Amino acid sequence: MVGSTTVNTVWDTKTQTFHGGQEHRFLNNFIEDFSVTTNYLGTPAGALEAAKEAIHDIHHYPAANQEPAKTSLAEFLWPNGDHQQHHGRLLMGNGASELIDLVVRQCLKNQAQGKGFDYQPTWKGSPWNVQYQEYQRSAATNGFKILEPSNPDRVDMLCIVNPCNPTGDYFSVEPLKAWIKANIATGGTVIVDESMQPWHSADFRNDSLISEHDFAKEMWDEQKVSIHVMHSWTKIWSCTGLRIGSVICPTADHCEALKKIQVPWSVNGPALKFVEAVVQDQAYLDETWENTTRLRAHLVDRLLALHPEWVIHGKSFLSWVWIDMGSQALADKAVDLAREAGVPVRSGTPGYKCLSFVRVAVRKEAEVDVLISAWKSL
Ligand SMILES: Cc1ncc(COP(=O)(O)O)c(C=O)c1O
The missing domain is CATH 3.90.1150.10 (Aspartate Aminotransferase, domain 1)
Structure with a gap:
């Protein structure tokens, strides 16, 4: 018992999606x-210490530009010297959950601007029978028409969790690109959730969309398809209570559009300090x-x-x-x-x-x- 809460009432099943960890x-x-x-x-012990230390600074607001944590994360994602080039496409959030909601809402806005407010945009998840549900929940509550994984139609919003939680299915990078190309409509939005992908190996970046800059650019330039790469950092670094996520947008303009609808200071001070330290570990x-x-x-x-x-x-x-x-x-x-x-x-x-x-x-x-x-x- 916590107050009057029990394990059976901790989730409000009318409004929330069940999740492990309670x-x-x-x-x-x-x-x-x-x-x-x-x-x-x-x-990780060192990063935990850094977050604890940052508690002493909670009388100050956290950095409005998420720095220097965001640069540290960019260096981690792109360690081969090109992080400055991609930095403007990176946005951090209060867990991936916050960013999932932002990208879904932005997609809705784009669709309404392009096709009118009467148009109901379509949404589809991965080709596997189930995946982490926050994407579908967010799309459904925002009014998207949800298609079954087996439906071959191209959709306005495509969200794939890769590797797929919970089924454990995985597309390596070339089949993933082919699947995206075959399932997204012109002008659509794609989210590839790679939260579990860093477990792949020390070489994880080479089988990941984080390194596929040309693909993201080509899809945007040629079809106005915006590819977003989502990470929840709360799994690989075991910090679900701290709330850290990031999204890589196709262009800096896309990132700015998300920032406009993001609440200020959504990533708190200890979480930013944690990121700065953890990427060094x-x-x-x-x-x-x-x-x-x-x-x-x-x-x-x-x-x-x-x-x-x-x-x-x-x-x-x-x-x-x-x-x-x-x-x-x-x-x-x-x-x-x-x-x-x-x-x-x-x-x-x-x-x-x-x-x-x-x-x-x-x-x-x-x-x-x-x-x-x-x-x-x-
Ligand atoms: C695949 C995947 N993406 C995103 C999330 C959301 O993570 P968070 O909001 O904790 O960063 C989860 C949480 O379970 C997940 O499994």
Whole structure:
């Protein structure tokens, strides 16, 4: 219990979308949160210290231009000397969630200006059966017509989470570009959410749209299609409570249009200091790349030793597994048992409507032992 809130009432289901990461507050025996896709390493220590230190400055407003954090982030995204060239296309936000809302609203405005206020613009997500839901929620509440993933029509707004949370599907860069070209209408807006892509490897930038400047330019120059690359930084750097996201726009003009509708100071002082410090922490990322795949393989082995018939989805480099347990009854029981043991997992039912699925984060062996013990009776 927190005040009068319980785990069943923490979300206002009439107005909000279910998300993992709330149950730990309500568990007296909490051990580890397997319900969110954050980095198993936890928050990087140096950056956490920098954020703590910045608390002493909260009597001042944060920098109105997000500097020097934004430049630090630009240097991280484009370390080969061309960050100055792209800096004007980068905007930070209070988590990716804020920026998703901004880009959706801007797209709506552009469509109304081009086609009139009576026109209902269309929206489509990734080709995979489900994806992180905030994109669809934001599009639906803003009045877009939502098309099924299987609908072949070109749409006014295309949003793909790549790698896809929760299914773990992934397009490398060339198939991704081909899919965008085949599904977006002239004058449309695209968001590619690459929040989980930095797990790919030390070479992640080379399989990412962050390096595809010519593609973004060509799509804009030739078809007036605006490609946006979205990042939630709260997962790879395990700081969901701090709220840090960014979007790379096709041009500096697009970025300015978003800034116009963004609330001032949306990224707070400690979050800006955190970013400045965290991008310097190469050891943290090296450790992430070195161990996540191994720990994920370990988790998969332990799960399949329990239930060889379970089907485990997702690329091997990712920070979670998406498990099809074969029946809703089994998945529900697994969710309950994990919660009771203090190691909550994400049910596939709320929001995703994948009734026999459960999402489990990659965590260290000792914590996985607790989860597996909890599931022995399944
Ligand atoms: C793929 C993806 N994008 C964006 C977000 C939103 O992240 P935040 O607002 O915490 O930055 C999430 C959160 O779960 C996510 O999974």
